[in-house]
Amino acid sequence: MSLEDDLLRQRAKRTRQIEALGFRPYGHRFDATHALPEVLSSYPAKTGDELAAEKIPVKIAGRVMTVRRMGKASFAHLQQNGGRLQVYVRQDAVAEADWKLWEHVDIGDIIGADGFVFRTRTGELSVHVEKLYFLSKTLLTMPEKFHGLEDVETRYRQRYLDLIASPESRQVFITRAKIISSLRRQLEAKGFVEVETPMLQAIYGGAAARPFETHHNTLDMDLFLRIAPELYLKRLVVGGLERVYEINRNFRNEGVSTHHNPEFTMLEFYQAYADYEVLMDFSAELLGQTALDATGSKVVEYDGTQLDFGNVRRYTMREAIVEFWEGDGKPTPENVADPEWLLRHSHKLTAGEALTDIFERVAEDKLIQPTIIYKYPVETSPLSKNSVDDPAFTDRFEIYAAGMEIGNAYTELNDPQEQRRRFEMQLGMRERGDDEAHQMDEDYIRALSYGMPPTAGEGIGIDRLTMLLTGSKSIRDVILFPLLRAEGEIGLAAKLRELDK
């Protein structure tokens, strides 16, 4: 007999004892007067004497996190909504059945209480319990109270347990929600309309990535999970939704790392009649305000460095290579504009690909402070519009911080002939074995052929932005249920079946 079986058996017995006392082990609706954080924040200025005189009644609920039993009196901490409030239960202050119930309460159970607010001798705001309710029984033990849940695998697999045991983990996801809500608020304020476009797509596109494949049975149709919503959102701009955005999941069938999860959340937005310079200004504003809304400051600490989202630097890709080059042979601005120099410093086949390659090697991981890099070579930007002053480049920028790419934006290509040529170029790359090259999307060409207003569009990686604003080193720490390999047999159902006999 293992310990876990033993604990389960004890808890199952407790459940029956609680029933025998006339309580329901899994209770129903409970109308509290206060959530625990509200109790904690409502009376901080009141002294013990004032509270004793007023005897403020409250009805509260929460999960039992600690219990200190001293014979005929006990203290316990209840947890709810990230707050912990101490309750004081003494035998002579509650009914006999309530006291017996209290003796059967385990750490991890969810209970309710009527009582009044008071201060203990040490000054801690607490609730003096006068009546107890039982709301839910735990059959499994909580993580250790002092160290909490340290095992990262368990934290990812059993996020519910992590959220109970780790206030900092809870806070990450609260901040994530604030980030998304701030972005929505700002976009709405500028007249952007939120839409939802297909995640199941017969033709995928909008990014360079390998897709997940799936199949619809009754239509007998192969489908892909989208790698980006981009081409659908631009169809909507053609249709006259001149400012649209979508916040939702993309799926890319590629590597998993601390910066990559196979499903991840992107904000994409498109603004008709704008260009990438408009979006550069807007991005800087958007990031600063989001940081402020989510963390209370435009300056946040990440990995020991203060990142200032109130001051987003800007370099062209060429400038960034010159600026961040380390060691001998530092190039001049003329060098990085010289195709021969570029091809000498990269194994890539074209000057544009070489420039991107050199940029990634020289500058990318040095872009710690929030930075916009603009003017990307046309070869690596199949959906961006060429720069008027230099057709070898596109009006595109990316946003970097902490060495990570967090955003990508450009003036959209709206010439259907040019888009057709780019797709055909991509098809050529596909035939040469590039399985990340774009498919031909003829309906998208058709949409552009009806005329799309000049438009600028941008994508921001919500998971990575959340990493930056919460100080998280791994993308798995900002995704509630990151993709993991399948867990082995858990075996709990069999144990519960045994107890049910």
Place this chain on the structure above:
RNA sequence: GGGCGCGUAGCUCAAUUGGCAGAGCAACUGACUCUUAAUCAGUAGGUUGAAGGUUCGAUUCCUUCCGCGCUCACCA
């Protein structure tokens, strides 16, 4: 996919050169009416991730597998 590392009680962690698998928390029994990592006395709890191998003897050494982490490559 490559390299490195980790996996011991429900949780957090020990275990000397290969020599009887341990502690704290949680649990159980008892004492205790202002404690807060409550305290005190006692009890119980282990397929050391799995399977093989070497050995008189394996948590420890070797092989394979499973899971996780870090890192490189690819990607956002």
